[in-house]
Amino acid sequence: MKDLQPSNIRNIALCSPHGTGKTSLAESLLYRAKVTTRHGKVEEGTTALDFSPEEIHRKITVSLGVAPLEWRDTKVNLLDTPGYADFVGDLVAGLRVADAAAFCIKASAGIEAGSEMVWDRVEERGCPVICLVTQMEKEHAAFAKALDGATSRLGKRFVPLAFPIGEGEKFRGLVDLLSMKGYLFEKDGSAKEAPLPPEVEADAQKARGALVDAAAEADDALLEKFLGGGELSVEEVRRGVRSGFLNKSFVPALPVASYPMMGIDHVLDTFVWLLPSPVDCGPxxxxxxxxxxxxxxxxxxxxxxxxxxxxxxxxxxxxxxxxxxxxxxxxxxxxxxxxxxxxxxxxxxxxxxxxxxxxxxxxxxxxxxxxxxxxxxxxxxxxxxxxxxxxxxxRPIPFPHHELEVAIFVKNKADEEKMGSGLHKLREEDPTLHVHVDSSLHQTLLQATGDLQVDVIVEKLQRRFGVHVELAKPRIPYRETIRRSVSKQGRHKKQTGGRGQFGDVHVRLEPLKSGSGFEFVDEIVGGSVPRNYIPAVEKGIIEAMHEGVLAGYPVVDVRAALYDGSYHTVDSSEMAFKIAGSMAFKEGAKEAGPILLEPIVEVEVRVPKDFVGSVTGDLSSKRGKILGMGEEGRYEVIRAHVPQAELYKYSTHLRSLTQGRASHRTKFSHYEEIPREFAEKVVTQAKAEKEAMASA
Ligand SMILES: Nc1nc2c(ncn2[C@@H]2O[C@H](COP(=O)(O)OP(=O)(O)O)[C@@H](O)[C@H]2O)c(=O)[nH]1
Ligand SMILES: [Mg+2]
The missing domain is CATH 2.40.30.10 (Translation factors)
Known part of the structure; x- marks a missing residue:
């Protein structure tokens, strides 16, 4: 565009759950503005904005798309966001750089699963919002009902700017409620002025009343005139509507159908006069x-x-x-x-x-x-x-916290490096993705927002980096500890050819409070174990604690007191005392009432109030303990302690439980003893894994 100025720019993020018709709408707007010469279809994989192979075959938007168009000497930058919660990172990024949001509602469905999640992000962003009621030509389209539903569900007033003439297959035009003029659609996206059909007159008058009310409320001068019985001019109503829109006191709405190019000009014209330019957004x-x-x-x-x-x-x-x-x-x-x-x-x-x-x-x-x-x-x-x-x-982009963790590994060892560099690159493109190599679990963990996102990552690794990866459940970092005090002797004696090996220690093992870790106490008096060998005894015990006696998990919360022993002036060595220490621990632990501990995480679930019962019930069935609840706007926040082992793919589960309307976050809390019936399973599985490793 010649002589582009900030005042001639509009940045708008299209936001709504997937399948509402954002990408198709962008396609129609681009086609109408002659940016493209062909009217692409999501179904056919021919749109300007869903172009990656991952998007085309799934027929969904995975990644934020940008497309500028020019309309009436204004540059409109469309930011087409993904609607799936899995890709919320790109929604948040798109909103961060937009000056307004177009919240889309499918005319036949109204507020759907996923609408609230998107709406919450839009509200967090705090920009003005216009509503586009999409797919108006489809069966069961109901414009007023969709807006009433939005008003009651989202707690914000949705007010029509235009009223449809006909709905579903009868959708053929609209009434501009500012001018009260009727328009009938032409095939190319434009519309021709036409008299109001009598059957819509009453509804349109009522809708205009609501719009004028909303406009007057947004502007003190207009309100005074209005309350004094004065008639507001078209320009005055327009001014009031714009103030109300910019102040976020209500959400103006338009009907549109992208496929048949109906209402397209109206959307573009409205973008130009209604949306704030970057200058309007202030310094x-x-x-x-x-x-x-x-x-x-x-x-x-x-x-x-x-x-x-x-x-x-x-x-x-x-x-x-x-x-x-x-x-x-x-x-x-x-x-x-x-x-x-x-x-x-x-x-x-x-x-x-x-x-x-x-x-x-x-x-x-x-x-x-x-x-x-x-x-x-x-x-x-x-x-x-x-x-x-x-x-x-x-202000940075408020990327969300990850909700899902899976282990990722290569089938072919030789691909390990390629996977590493591929993940590094994908992480650069998607900041909601985290990669974490857990050396104690011997796993690479992928932390992400949802299953679908992980699917796409697996596919991209294959297509772009030629790496075939597999996914697995992350291993659980179990621990072992003891319940009783035990005193045990560890005696290592070997006589081979020349110099022998001799180390002899008496160690008392005692359970410690949860979270204390390990303590070593030197209680030797009179030199029964020479000073210079004592660190070796401690080392031997620490090494033995890396692999517990029950299932090979690290042992924690133990005090080991070295209280006696004996040595040999020639045959004793650090190595011999280390082995003796390790023997004392291993033998002692077996008799000290060893138990398995599992990690417990603190879960915070944010859920609409209607779902509180099913979420708490479900958490209890996962061996969770509810810690408390608190109100946060339309949501209830439930806090609970739940064993980590029960939370694999909890985000996916939670979505299906709440129609995608809840979110959660977790953080490690503490370790607790595993109930016996679960402990047996863990032991059996650890043995099987060990055998499999030995035979590989
Ligand atoms: N009949 C009809 N179908 C539409 C229209 N807009 C979108 N669709 C269909 O709705 C589905 C979702 O559209 P898409 O643009 O990908 O939605 P998005 O996920 O919000 O970007 C696709 O199957 C489209 O073919 C429309 O105006 N009319
Ligand atoms: Mg899309």
Whole structure:
């Protein structure tokens, strides 16, 4: 666009559960604005925004897509977000760099499973929201019902800006409630003015009443006029609607059907007049790095730079890109900038305007715009770029906490390194993914948001890095301890050819309080074990504790007191005393009432109130103990202690239990004795694993 200014830009994130029609809507908007020459279909894998193989065959959006269009001298940057909770990281990233959200509701379904999760993210972002009621031409479409449902379920007033003429297969036009003019749709996405059909007049009048009320309430001057009985002009109502929208006092809504291109012009026109430009959002705020000192920058191209990297993408056709929103100043290719998050300089290479998988060279990126740079070397998603002599740190992207953990391994040992580097790259592209090599469990653990996300990762490892990986349940870090005090002698004596080996110790093992770990006490008096051998005894005991006597798990919470022993002036050695210490422990532990301990985690489940009963019931059936509950808005937060072994894939389970409306987080709490019936299973399994390892 010639002479692009921040005031001519609109950044809008399309947000809703999957299947609502966001990607299809973006496709129709792009087609109508002549960005594309063909009207693609999700079903056919031909849309501009769902282009990766993982998206095409699943027919879902997996990754945040960006596509700009121009409409009435305005540049609209569409940010198409994924609707599955598994990919919420990209939803949050898209919202962070948008100035408004379009919350979509499927006309035939209303508020669905997953709507609340998305709505909560939108509310957390705190930007103005417009509602698009999609797929209006489909059977059972019910515009007013969908909005009433949203109002009562989400606790925010949804108010129509336009009222549909006909619904389902009769959907053919709309009434613009500002002007009260009727329009009938043309095939290309436009609409022609037409008289109001008598059957919609009453509904449209009622809807207009609600809109005028909402508009008047948002503007004191209008309210005064309105209450004084004055008639508000179209422009006055428009002004009130915009104030109410920007103040988030209500959510204006429009009907649309993307496939048949119905209501498309109305959506685009509304984006242009209603949505805030970056300038309307006010100065950019951040902090001075390393401090809490607030820094403000004006939204203008000729000023200091403030830009946020919101995504790193490596789809092969476009190359490796860092997607960037410029908030202030101008980003110019070839210039050095300052990464305030990493405290490093970074050279900006070529810049691009990105549209789905396509990219076009950009001479620069100005304040308010969204684009991409050739992948930056030193900078990652969530970091701020600015000028070294005017450092500013923008608010980071609030990526969610992971909810799922699985073990990942390669079938073929030779692929181990490839898996490592593949995961490293995928982690760079998806900050909600964490990789953790657990050396004590001998497993690589993948921490993610959901099963589907993990599926996609497995597929990408195969397609892009040629690594075939498998998944498994993570091993549980069980522990062993003792319940009784026992005194035991460990005596190591060997006479071979020349010099022999001799070490003899008496050790008392005592149980300690949970969480105390290990204590060694030297109670030797009179030199029955010479000083210089005592550390070797301790070492021998510690080594023996690595593998407990029950199932080979590390032993904890034990005190070992060395209280007697004997030695030989020639044959004793550190090694001999180490072995003696280890023998004393192993023999002693068997008689000290050994037990198995399992990790207990503290779980916090955030759940809509209607589901509290089923979630607490389920936690109890998982051997959980409810610790307490507290209210948080529309949600109840349940805290419980649950054995880690019972929580494998809990996020998936919780979603099906609550129609995707709950979330949870966990943190390690403590170890507890395993009930006998479970302990036996753990012992049997440990033995089987040991045998399998020995025979491999
Ligand atoms: N009939 C009809 N189907 C639609 C329309 N928009 C989307 N769909 C279908 O709804 C499904 C989900 O669409 P998609 O755009 O991928 O939704 P998203 O997950 O919100 O991006 C796909 O099967 C589309 O074919 C529409 O306007 N009319
Ligand atoms: Mg989509």
């Amino acid at each position: 950019v705020t951040g902090v001075k790095p390393g401090t809490e000192e607030k820094v403000e920058l004006p939204v203008q191209p000729h000023g200091h730079l403030a830009a946020l990297i919101f995504k790193t993408s490596s789809e092969t056709h476009a190359g490796d890109l860092s997607m960037i929103r410029v908030f202030a100043g101008t980003l110019v290719p070839g210039k050095e900038v300052w990464n305030a998050s990493a405290q490093r300089a970074e050279k900006i290479g070529q810049l691009f305007h990105v549209s789905g998988k396509e990219r076009k060279d950009a001479p620069n990126l100005i304040a308010g715009d969204v684009g991409a740079a050739v992948k930056l070397r030193e900078s990652h998603t969530g970091q701020t770029l600015c000028e070294k002599n005017f450092p500013i740190l923008l």
